[in-house]
Amino acid sequence: MNDGMPAATKNATMTKADIVERIYEKVGFSKKEASEVVESIFEIIKSRLEHGDKVKISGFGNFVVNQKRPRKGRNPQTGEEIIITGRKVLTFKASQVLKKTINPS
Amino acid sequence: MTTNPTPGGGSMTKRDLIDEVVKIYPRFSGRDAEVIVNAVFDSMTEALARGERIEIRGFGSFVVKHRQAREGRNPKTGAVVPVAAKRVPFFKVGKELKLRVDGKPVPESEREASQGA
Numbered sequence: 001m002n003d004g005m006p007a008a009t010k011n012a013t014m015t016k017a018d019i020v021e022r023i024y025e026k027v028g029f030s031k032k033e034a035s036e037v038v039e040s041i042f043e044i045i046k047s048r049l050e051h052g053d054k055v056k057i058s059g060f061g062n063f064v065v066n067q068k069r070p071r072k073g074r075n076p077q078t079g080e081e082i083i084i085t086g087r088k089v090l091t092f093k094a095s096q097v098l099k100k101t102i103n104p105s
Numbered sequence: 106m107t108t109n110p111t112p113g114g115g116s117m118t119k120r121d122l123i124d125e126v127v128k129i130y131p132r133f134s135g136r137d138a139e140v141i142v143n144a145v146f147d148s149m150t151e152a153l154a155r156g157e158r159i160e161i162r163g164f165g166s167f168v169v170k171h172r173q174a175r176e177g178r179n180p181k182t183g184a185v186v187p188v189a190a191k192r193v194p195f196f197k198v199g200k201e202l203k204l205r206v207d208g209k210p211v212p213e214s215e216r217e218a219s220q221g222a
Contacts, residue, residue: 012155012158013160014149014158019148022144022145022148023145027137027141027144037126037141040129040130044122044126045164046201046202046205048117049206050202050205050206053115054115055122056116056117056119057118057146059119059146060119063196088206088207088208089203091196092196094193094194098150098153101153102153102192103191
């Protein structure tokens with residue numbers, strides 16, 4: 001699939017360290033301070049999601065916890081019928097702004 | 106598929122997140138916290154726009170998937186309309202957060218603190 005993206009950036013991965021670098025450059029904290037605050041931001045989000053809250057980041061997207069009901073499934077190896085227990089799962093819905101930004105026209 | 110929002114769940118906005126940051130770091134002004142929180146999500150948006158993956162340990166990863174151009178239909182009129190190729194962002198929840206959201210204990214090996222950055 002050729003979408004005109006330079007090959008060099010195609011497989012690059014951004015990590016927390018790269019975000020920390022950005023904060024460090026932009027805000028002028030020490031690296032340690034920038035790293036701490038980035039860590040805190042993700043921890044705040046995680047603990048809210050853990051409590052079943054929605055997290056809505058305007059311009060980026062919404063993180064929502066959904067309750068799944070138990071359902072019947074099958075062990076694909078043995079064909080044995082099993083009950084898949086109910087569980088809570090996290091889904092992310094990208095905002096229109098994010099979708100537009102990654103699809104420049 | 107049965108997906109319903111968790112009953113009784115509240116919600117947090119970016120504004121609330123900024124306020125929480127100020128609570129934890131009283132030395133930051135609201136404006137500082139706003140700049141920081143925006144910088145986090147702006148840098149993530151820019152990475153995705155460059156076609157990069159994002160991996161936040163303990164949280165999850167974001168990837169951009171490519172959807173090829175296809176012929177769609179206007180559901181009202183049945184007319185065939187071309188749908189252009191596009192890039193779609195996807196999130197995959199990390200192990201630690203997946204367990205935490207489901208109320209399960211997180212094994213030591215999946216705690217992000219034990220894995221470094």
